[in-house]
Amino acid sequence: xxxxxxxxxxxxxxxxxxxxxxxxxxxxxxxxxxxxxxxxxxxxxxxxxxxxxxxxxxxxxxxxxxxxxxxxxxxxxxxxxxxxxxxxxxxxxxxxxxxxxxxxxxxxxxxxxxxxxxxxxxxxx
Amino acid sequence: xxxxxxxxxxxxxxxxxxxxxxxxxxxxxxxxxxxxxxxxxxxxxxxxxxxxxxxxxxxxxxxxxxxxxxxxxxxxxxxxxxxxxxxxxxxxxxxxxxxxxxxxxxxxxxxxxxxxxxxxxxxxxxxxxxxxxxxxxxxxxxxxxxxxxxxxxxxxxxxxxxxxxxxxxxxxxxxxxxxxxxxxxxxxxxxxxxxxxxxxxxxxxxxxxxxxxxxxxxxxxxxxxxxxxxxxxxxxxxxxxxxxxxxxxxxxxxxxxxxxxxxxxxxxxxxxxxxxxxxxxxxxxxxxxxxxxxxxxxxxxxxxxxxxxxxxxxxxxxxxxxxxxxxxxxxxxxxxxxxxxxxxxxxxxxxxxxxxxxxxxxxxxxxxxxxxxxxxxxxxxxxxxxxxxxxxxxxxxxxxxxxxxxxxxxx
Numbered sequence: 001x002x003x004x005x006x007x008x009x010x011x012x013x014x015x016x017x018x019x020x021x022x023x024x025x026x027x028x029x030x031x032x033x034x035x036x037x038x039x040x041x042x043x044x045x046x047x048x049x050x051x052x053x054x055x056x057x058x059x060x061x062x063x064x065x066x067x068x069x070x071x072x073x074x075x076x077x078x079x080x081x082x083x084x085x086x087x088x089x090x091x092x093x094x095x096x097x098x099x100x101x102x103x104x105x106x107x108x109x110x111x112x113x114x115x116x117x118x119x120x121x122x123x124x125x
Numbered sequence: 126x127x128x129x130x131x132x133x134x135x136x137x138x139x140x141x142x143x144x145x146x147x148x149x150x151x152x153x154x155x156x157x158x159x160x161x162x163x164x165x166x167x168x169x170x171x172x173x174x175x176x177x178x179x180x181x182x183x184x185x186x187x188x189x190x191x192x193x194x195x196x197x198x199x200x201x202x203x204x205x206x207x208x209x210x211x212x213x214x215x216x217x218x219x220x221x222x223x224x225x226x227x228x229x230x231x232x233x234x235x236x237x238x239x240x241x242x243x244x245x246x247x248x249x250x251x252x253x254x255x256x257x258x259x260x261x262x263x264x265x266x267x268x269x270x271x272x273x274x275x276x277x278x279x280x281x282x283x284x285x286x287x288x289x290x291x292x293x294x295x296x297x298x299x300x301x302x303x304x305x306x307x308x309x310x311x312x313x314x315x316x317x318x319x320x321x322x323x324x325x326x327x328x329x330x331x332x333x334x335x336x337x338x339x340x341x342x343x344x345x346x347x348x349x350x351x352x353x354x355x356x357x358x359x360x361x362x363x364x365x366x367x368x369x370x371x372x373x374x375x376x377x378x379x380x381x382x383x384x385x386x387x388x389x390x391x392x393x394x395x396x397x398x399x400x401x402x403x404x405x406x407x408x409x410x411x412x413x414x415x416x417x418x419x420x421x422x423x424x425x426x427x428x429x430x431x432x433x434x435x436x437x438x439x440x441x442x443x444x445x446x447x448x449x450x451x452x453x454x455x456x457x458x459x460x461x462x463x464x465x466x467x468x469x470x471x472x473x474x475x476x477x478x479x480x481x482x483x484x485x486x487x488x489x490x491x492x493x494x495x496x497x498x499x500x501x502x503x504x505x506x507x508x509x510x511x512x513x514x515x516x517x518x519x520x521x522x523x524x525x526x527x528x529x530x531x532x533x534x535x536x
Contacts, residue, residue, distance in 0.1 A: 088467075088471040088472050089429060089430070091471055092467045105440050109442070109473060
C-alpha cells in the first residue's frame with residue numbers, strides 16, 4: 001500500500017528499482033506488476049536494480065529469484081544488478097539458491113550483459 | 126589476758142589475715158600471668174609464683190628492686206618504666222607492652238596492665254602489674270603485619286559496616302591517602318563517584334555470602350585516587366572470620382599497564398589482519414587477492430568483507446583469488462573460499478582461482494571439495510591473462526557465450 005515501485009521502459013528493456021525497506025506485500029506487488037508489464041510490452045530484457053536495498057531477507061530473495069524465472073518464461077532475459085556486499089554475504093550465508101541468476105555490478109554493465117544474453121538467446125533460438 | 130574487745134579485734138585480725146593468705150594463694154595459683162605488686166616508688170613488694178616462672182627470678186632476687194629491672198636497656202634509657210608508672214598514677218591504669226628480660230638474659234614480649242592502688246584518702250600506695258608472655262602472639266602479629274606491608278597489592282580490610290579497618294603501605298602508595306585518612310572511613314572513598322551509589326548493596330551482597338572470589342567477574346573495575354584520577358584495577362576479595370565478626374580483605378591491583386598492553390596487542394592483531402587480507406587492483410576492473418597463511422573463520426569473514434567492498438568501490442568485474450600462499454586447503458578453507466566466490470558472483474563479478482599447487486589439487490580432490498565451475502589457473506600470470514580476456518569479452522558486443530564465464534551453475 002505504502003510503496004509504489006515504478007517500472008520504467010527504455011526501448012526493449014524494463015527497469016525496476018527496488019529501494020528502501022521493502023515489505024512482503026510490496027515485493028509481491030512488484031512481482032505481479034512486472035510480469036504483467038513484460039507481457040504487455042513484450043520487452044526482451046528486464047533489469048532489476050537492488051542497489052537501494054541494504055537488507056534482503058530470504059523471502060525477498062526468493063521472490064526476486066521467482067521474478068527472474070517468470071520473466072524468462074515470458075521470453076525476457078532478466079539481470080539483477082547492484083547487490084550490495086553485505087547483502088551478498090547474507091544471501092550466501094542464508095543459502096538462498098540464487099546461483100542461476102545473471103548479475104551485474106551496476107545498471108550499465110547490466111545493460112551490456114542483457115545485450116549479450118539476448119544475442120545468445122537469438123543464436124540458441 | 127586480752128579483753129573481750131581486744132579478743133574480738135584479734136579474731137577479726139585473724140580472719141583478715143586468713144583472707145589475705147587466701148588471696149595470696151589465689152594469686153600464686155595463676156601460673157600464666159606474672160602478678161607483681163610494687164610500692165608507691167615502683168619497687169617490687171610482692172612477686173607471685175607466676176612472676177617467678179615467667180621471669181626466672183626468685184622472689185628474693187626481686188623484692189625491693191625497682192620494677193625497671195625487667196625492662197631492656199633501651200626501655201630504661203628511654204625512661205619508659207617511669208612513664209608507665211606516671212601514667213598509671215594519673216589515670217589509674219596503663220596498658221603495658223614490650224620486651225622484658227628473663228633472669229637468663231633471654232627476652233619475652235610482655236603484654237598486660239599496670240594498675241595504681243589507692244588508700245581511703247585516694248593516695249597512691251602502690252601498683253599491681255599483671256602481664257603475660259605474648260611472644261608467640263606478637264610474632265604472629267609481626268608476621269601478619271610484615272606480610273601485609275610487603276604485599277605487592279594494595280590490601281584494604283573492610284568491616285561489615287563498610288568501614289575500613291586496616292590498610293597496608295601499598296594502599297597509601299596507590300591511592301595517595303595516608304592510612305589515618307582511610308581507617309574508619311567508608312571504603313566507598315576508593316570507589317569512583319559514578320559507581321559509589323550502587324557499591325554498598327554489592328558489598329552487603331558479598332558479606333551475605335562471603336567466599337573468596339574476584340570482584341565483578343568479567344567487568345572492568347576502576348578505583349579512584351585521592352586526587353580524583355581513576356585507574357583500572359583487579360580486586361580479589363576474601364572473607365576473614367574474626368571474633369568481632371566477618372572482615373573482608375580486598376587485594377587491589379593496578380592493571381593500567383596490563384590493560385594498555387592488551388589494547389596494544391588487539392590493535393596489532395587488527396593491523397595484522399588488515400595487512401593479511403590485501404586487495405590489489407592489478408588492472409582496470411581486475412582485482413587480485415593474494416591469500417597468505419592459514420585461513421580461520423575470523424580471517425575468512427574479514428577477507429570476504431574487504432573483497433566485496435573493494436568490488437563495489439572499484440566496480441571490478443573480475444577477481445583473482447591467489448592461494449599459492451596458503452599452506453593447506455581443508456574443507457573449511459574451501460568452504461570459506463567458495464562462499465566468497467558465491468557472494469562475489471551475486472554482485473556480478475567473475476572469480477578466478479590461481480596458485481593451486483599439485484599437492485593442493487590432490488588434496489582438494491581427495492577431500493571431495495567441489496569448486497563447481499570456478500575457473501582455476503596454476504599461476505597468477507595465466508589467471509591475469511584469463512581475466513583480461515573476460516573483461517574484453519564482457520565489454521564486447523556479446524559475440525561470445527558469456528554465461529559460462531559469469532558463473533553458470535557452480536553455486
